[in-house]
Amino acid sequence: MASPPLQTVLRPGKRLPRISWMLLHSATLLIAASASLAISSAAAATIGVRQRLRRGVWWWIAANIALATALVLHSLGDQHALFGPLAVLLALQWPIVTLTGMRRFFSRGDSVVPPWADWLALGLASVIAVGTSIAPFGWASPAQVLAVAMLAVTLYASLAVARLEDFATTPVLKSLLVCLVCIAVLQAAWLGVAFLVLAPSLGAPDFALGALLAPAAMALLMPQLSLVMNHERNVAQLRASHRKLRHMVEVDPLTKLPNRRHFHELAAKAIEPAPDLATILVFDVDRLKNINEVLGHSVGDEALRQIGMALRETLRRRDVAGRLGGDEFAVVLPRTKVADVAAVIARINTRIDDRQVAPRIARVCLNVGATQILANETIADALRRAEIILETTRDKQREAEALAARMADSMPAEQAIPALEAMAARRGPISAAAPLNLIPVGEVLAGSTAN
Secondary structure, three states, X not given: OOOOOHHHXXXXXXXXXXXXXXXXXXHHHHXXXXXXXHHHHHHHHHHHHHOOXXXXXXXXXXXXXXXXXXXXXXXXXXXXXXXXXXXXXXXXXXXXXXXXXXXXXXXXXXXXOOHHHHHHHHHHHHXXXXXXXXXXXXXXXXXXXXXXXXXXXHHHHHHHHHOEHHHHHOHHHHHHHHHHHHHHHHHHHXXXXXXXXXXXXXXXXXXXXXXXXXXXXXXXXXXXXXXXXXXXXXXXXXXXXXXXXXXXXXXXXXXXXXXXXXXXXXXXXXXXXXXXXXXXXXXXXXXXXXXXXXHOHHHHHHHHHHHHHHHHHHOOOOOXXXXXXXXXXXXXXXXXXXXXXXXXXXXXXXXXXXXOOEOOOEOOOEEEEEEEOOXXXXXXXXXXXXXXXXXXXXXXXHHHHHHHHHHHHHOOHHHHHHHHHHHHHHHXXXXXXXXXXXXOOOOEEEEEEOO
């Protein structure tokens, strides 16, 4: 004989059996969630041992393992008196420890909510929930208090994440906030359903199911999320290192100017719109060897450093300057005729004169060669022509100086002194080191050609 329907057997107002409301046994459900969480966290930890994990990742893994332990202890709460309080502590820590991991991972900025407030919120929630599990209230069970406390710390963690300084620029933090809000909504919905609908047939320990399973679902994603974040941070660091290495390869460390290879690349791009309207300068430091011998190589290096700084401060943004090697420099001036080079040289000369490293002993000047870049001419060819002009001008100048010195030696004193004074007026005051080195004050010995 067929059994009558359930609604004909139960009288109105009679409590339904608890098993009819639960599709799965609560202890089985908690242990299954704990096992999944433990496996996921163990996999992330295994990968972390082999790789270099960032600060904060281990905090997330530890929070997940503690939450997995809390699920097991909660399912076994009726077997030992200490299981309940331990489950409460290990469950409440998850939002706060996860938040701490986020703070350490994004440690570049401060937060409106200070870190000590995290632990204060966790401490207050733990004291209330643990105290209730030890000495229950008459109007609320420990599981109900735990559910409310979990909701409170989740809402606090959501607020703290939203107030982190990196929140506005980091999609990961925004995603975490959405997940925390969803957890809080699920916990609140579970509390509402548990109190208003399932209360007559729901056992007291099962009131905390929603409060525990909602963060467990999010915790399953945290190991994968942490590995993705760690990978992105490693990639960003590798790219930064690559840019730094590229800068070291392309830029002269002493003068902070592009080296020869990089100068050719930048100069070719700079003159590409109008190659026949560009001018190239090549210059070197007159008698740099004497500066190194009289004052030491450190002073010579400082002179080169000051020349590089003078070029960076004097030239236009579209101009390209570079160090070709030793004391030789080059400058490309796009959309500049060779007739206008004198004004550029004068500005460079003035700035260098303001940065003399030993103005009374060895004053720096430049030998300059300038030429107009021809149509369909490479930077290398234009540099070669400018170097020839530089060498020719420098040789002529030194021959003139040697001739003047020989003439002064053969003159009587009353004629030689005015001649030396005239030379000094043109090249700068004679210093105590004049017999060894006569380097004029910021004088530019320029030769140019317009082809």
